[in-house]
Amino acid sequence: MATAPLIELRNISKRFGGVRALDDVSLTLDAARIHCLAGENGSGKSTLIKIVSGVYQPDEGEILIDGKPVGKLDPATSIAHGVQVIYQDFSLFPTLTVVENLALNTFLREGKTRIDWTRARKMARDVLARLDVTLDLDATVETLPAAGRQIVAIARAMLADARLIIMDEPTTTLTGREVERLFRIVRDLQADGIATLFVSHKMREMLEISERLTVFRNGKKVTEGPISDYDERSITRAMTGRDLHQGHFQAPDVSGREPRLELRNVTVGDKAQDINLTLMPGEIVGMSGLIGAGRKAIAQAIFGLRSDMSGEMLVDGKPVMPKNVPEAIAAGIAYVPEDRLSEGLFLTRSIRDNAIVSSLSRFAPHLWLDAEKAGEETHKMFGEMAISAPGIDVPVGTLSGGNAQRVMIGRWLMTDARVLILNGPTVGVDVGSKEQIHGIIQDLTRNNDLAVLMISDDLPELAANCNRVLCMTEGRITGELAGDALTEEALDAALSNEKQGEPA
Amino acid sequence: MRFLRSSDAIILAILAVAMIFIGLVNPAFWQMSNLFSLLKENVVIGIMALGVLLVMISGGIDVSFTAFAVAGMYLVVRSMVALDYNGLVLPFASAIIIGGLLGLMNAGIIHKFKMIPLIVTLGTASVVRGLVLGLVGTSNVNINKMPEALVNFGKTDLFVLERANGSTYGLTAMIVIYLGLAVALHLVLKHTMIGRSVYAYGADPEAAKRVGFSTGKTMIFVYVTAGALAGFAGLLHSSMIWLANPRDFVGLELDVIAAVVLGGASIFGGRGTVLGTVLGVFILVMIQNSLILMGIDTTWQRVVVGAMLVAAVTVTALRDRRALV
Numbered sequence: 165m166a167t168a169p170l171i172e173l174r175n176i177s178k179r180f181g182g183v184r185a186l187d188d189v190s191l192t193l194d195a196a197r198i199h200c201l202a203g204e205n206g207s208g209k210s211t212l213i214k215i216v217s218g219v220y221q222p223d224e225g226e227i228l229i230d231g232k233p234v235g236k237l238d239p240a241t242s243i244a245h246g247v248q249v250i251y252q253d254f255s256l257f258p259t260l261t262v263v264e265n266l267a268l269n270t271f272l273r274e275g276k277t278r279i280d281w282t283r284a285r286k287m288a289r290d291v292l293a294r295l296d297v298t299l300d301l302d303a304t305v306e307t308l309p310a311a312g313r314q315i316v317a318i319a320r321a322m323l324a325d326a327r328l329i330i331m332d333e334p335t336t337t338l339t340g341r342e343v344e345r346l347f348r349i350v351r352d353l354q355a356d357g358i359a360t361l362f363v364s365h366k367m368r369e370m371l372e373i374s375e376r377l378t379v380f381r382n383g384k385k386v387t388e389g390p391i392s393d394y395d396e397r398s399i400t401r402a403m404t405g406r407d408l409h410q411g412h413f414q415a416p417d418v419s420g421r422e423p424r425l426e427l428r429n430v431t432v433g434d435k436a437q438d439i440n441l442t443l444m445p446g447e448i449v450g451m452s453g454l455i456g457a458g459r460k461a462i463a464q465a466i467f468g469l470r471s472d473m474s475g476e477m478l479v480d481g482k483p484v485m486p487k488n489v490p491e492a493i494a495a496g497i498a499y500v501p502e503d504r505l506s507e508g509l510f511l512t513r514s515i516r517d518n519a520i521v522s523s524l525s526r527f528a529p530h531l532w533l534d535a536e537k538a539g540e541e542t543h544k545m546f547g548e549m550a551i552s553a554p555g556i557d558v559p560v561g562t563l564s565g566g567n568a569q570r571v572m573i574g575r576w577l578m579t580d581a582r583v584l585i586l587n588g589p590t591v592g593v594d595v596g597s598k599e600q601i602h603g604i605i606q607d608l609t610r611n612n613d614l615a616v617l618m619i620s621d622d623l624p625e626l627a628a629n630c631n632r633v634l635c636m637t638e639g640r641i642t643g644e645l646a647g648d649a650l651t652e653e654a655l656d657a658a659l660s661n662e663k664q665g666e667p668a
Numbered sequence: 669m670r671f672l673r674s675s676d677a678i679i680l681a682i683l684a685v686a687m688i689f690i691g692l693v694n695p696a697f698w699q700m701s702n703l704f705s706l707l708k709e710n711v712v713i714g715i716m717a718l719g720v721l722l723v724m725i726s727g728g729i730d731v732s733f734t735a736f737a738v739a740g741m742y743l744v745v746r747s748m749v750a751l752d753y754n755g756l757v758l759p760f761a762s763a764i765i766i767g768g769l770l771g772l773m774n775a776g777i778i779h780k781f782k783m784i785p786l787i788v789t790l791g792t793a794s795v796v797r798g799l800v801l802g803l804v805g806t807s808n809v810n811i812n813k814m815p816e817a818l819v820n821f822g823k824t825d826l827f828v829l830e831r832a833n834g835s836t837y838g839l840t841a842m843i844v845i846y847l848g849l850a851v852a853l854h855l856v857l858k859h860t861m862i863g864r865s866v867y868a869y870g871a872d873p874e875a876a877k878r879v880g881f882s883t884g885k886t887m888i889f890v891y892v893t894a895g896a897l898a899g900f901a902g903l904l905h906s907s908m909i910w911l912a913n914p915r916d917f918v919g920l921e922l923d924v925i926a927a928v929v930l931g932g933a934s935i936f937g938g939r940g941t942v943l944g945t946v947l948g949v950f951i952l953v954m955i956q957n958s959l960i961l962m963g964i965d966t967t968w969q970r971v972v973v974g975a976m977l978v979a980a981v982t983v984t985a986l987r988d989r990r991a992l993v
Contacts, residue, residue, distance in 0.1 A: 240880075255872070255874070256872070258872065260868065260938070264867075268861075271861060277862070
């Protein structure tokens with residue numbers, strides 16, 4: 165007799181108001197299997213996670229654990245059955261130490277009132293040994309890099325006697341080497357009999373780690389099967405319902421023209437040294453490198469966010485040295501930060517307010533705002549960027565990642581920017597939207613004669629959208645890939661060359 | 669050693685430097701009588717600071733504790749006078765209960781309505797002060813009316829020394845109560861789940877909930893304890909100065925909060941130690957005291973306290989920001 169699956173969902177439906185978040189979905193998760201759940205934002209992945217973890221109760225359908233139906237699944241019951249969710253933000257305590265983050269859970273579950281620090285340390289040491297990683301037990305979690313925090317979250321789940329660990333977009337903040345380590349850990353967990361449900365929209369990783377794949381679209385399961393049945397193209401088609409084009413970005417021939425942006429021997433504090441860089445109009449130049457390679461520092465320096473830049477910077481042949489953001493904007497520079505939610509957008513304000521905020525002096529030449537003109541131009545941008553929203557008055561906080569990012573980029577088009585710096589242009593944006601944003605960036609660059617500097621950890625993104633890519637290592641530009649040499653594999657190789665030793 | 673890199677060690681170093689400096693400017697600082705009076709001044713502020721520390725670790729700010737201290741003190745003393753009651757245990761227990769109940773009100777409002785502690789405690793402070801003055805009375809209870817048991821208790825010294833001229837001075841026994849409370853709070857914070865839940869809640873309330881902490885219980889623990897400490901400190905204060913003034917402690921919030929921040933607690937929550945707070949209180953009291961010794965007008969003390977608060981907040985904020993990078 166075959167053993168019953170760890171968790172079986174039968175014909176689950178869940179509605180929020182009039183929206184069907186999940187529609188008659190069945191999913192079987194077997195013990196000690198690595199299963200991948202893929203889907204665009206809003207496809208019902210998060211709802212499913214919350215149903216399995218007991219946060220939501222399904223409107224219809226049945227949940228079986230170990231072959232036995234469980235009536236009402238609440239968070240405590242779910243945890244008792246060994247389900248652990250690792251959220252994207254990890255849900256750790258930043259100011260507490262590693263030991264404490266690991267032990268508190270267990271002590272709580274055991275209903276302890278006193279804390280046995282000796283036992284806590286032993287537990288932490290043992291679980292980290294099982295994961296085969298070393299961490300400073302007394303370091304506060306906030307001092308750890310994202311990868312370290314993830315390890316703590318995984319270790320904490322293991323201490324809770326997890327049988328199924330659900331990881332929500334686990335690789336978003338990791339570099340290549342760290343992803344490999346995560347995969348190694350997931351396979352070790354599997355050897356220990358722990359199943360993993362990966363929730364992701366990164367193809368390469370799904371194909372590498374998972375054994376089975378389920379794809380959701382609009383709250384329905386569209387396909388499921390062993391991973392060997394799929395390739396990138398078929399997964400994308402399943403997720404988006406259409407084919408995506410993959411190609412190279414061709415920059416126009418601009419020989420003889422003045423460079424849009426030129427950096428000569430620029431040094432930014434101790435983050436970047438001797439940077440020489442030329443951006444021609446119509447070019448999209450990528451920047452690849454590990455976190456901490458100095459890419460962000462350069463971007464911030466160009467945008468006037470840092471005071472420790474030295475060297476020479478020219479925009480359209482004219483020397484500029486922006487000391488603050490208004491000066492940079494006046495020079496025609498625009499910057500889309502990595503974390504648009506905390507660094508870029510005013511979430512409670514409307515699309516219009518967010519769009520005009522960088523060109524206020526144009527819309528409010530005197531004391532008051534020319535609302536008509538602001539509305540008109542926002543509508544124009546709205547159309548150009550193909551933003552899908554009920555109108556320009558809705559708060560940006562209600563938009564999906566892809567649409568929010570379009571507002572962010574659209575804002576800069578309204579400033580007549582000539583140099584656009586994009587940092588992680590499609591982080592947290594789903595596949596279909598991502599492709600559209602790429603298209604928009606490429607069109608804008610060609611049509612508006614922009615020069616774009618694209619910083620990204622997403623190698624396929626760099627390969628598909630840039631006419632050349634600069635590789636950075638420890639504050640220096642160490643290589644350049646262009647034309648036919650610019651491939652995902654070449655970028656990957658350039659990155660792996662500089663990785664030495666496993667990061668903590 | 670880890671301790672040497674902690675904020676407590678830095679605060680200790682600052683304290684040592686400040687003591688040496690003040691001693692050089694005015695050698696009178698090192699006289700035993702001065703040190704004793706310094707320690708005595710630590711007691712009431714220190715006990716209040718323990719409560720404020722707890723609130724601050726949980727990520728809140730409490731400005732209502734002085735009002736609760738007044739309520740505890742004035743209600744109890746007036747009742748004792750009215751009933752002609754002369755005891756110790758019952759009055760102190762009552763003050764603690766009054767403070768604790770008022771703290772429970774804070775906790776209830778903050779938790780139930782998910783409100784910002786600063787605004788809630790500003791409101792409850794005003795309400796409580798107003799009620800005390802409006803319903804109970806506005807006149808001081810002076811030394812001639814003060815219950816004898818309280819006055820005698822406040823006078824208790826650990827030991828008494830004699831000056832050359834024959835007059836005596838002693839080290840107040842109240843310091844033992846203060847340090848006892850400090851040690852108790854330290855043990856609770858460090859070694860119990862409820863203590864750690866305060867840090868967890870201050871670090872990330874959402875994560876605390878997800879892990880399974882009962883955050884309502886944590887809030888009740890924090891604000892009831894803070895209120896009880898304030899009520900106790902209020903009555904202790906009046907027994908030490910032989911006076912119960914219903915308008916007492918006005919403006920003391922700032923001193924106490926400054927001391928706690930000086931002691932390394934983070935205004936963002938999740939960080940802070942009892943040792944740091946005890947040292948912070950000592951530094952604050954010592955600097956105020958030495959301003960007097962140096963003959964600087966008392967009005968300037970407000971300037972110094974305010975500047976110290978701003979400086980300490982800046983330094984801790986910079987520290988916390990660096991840690992986030």
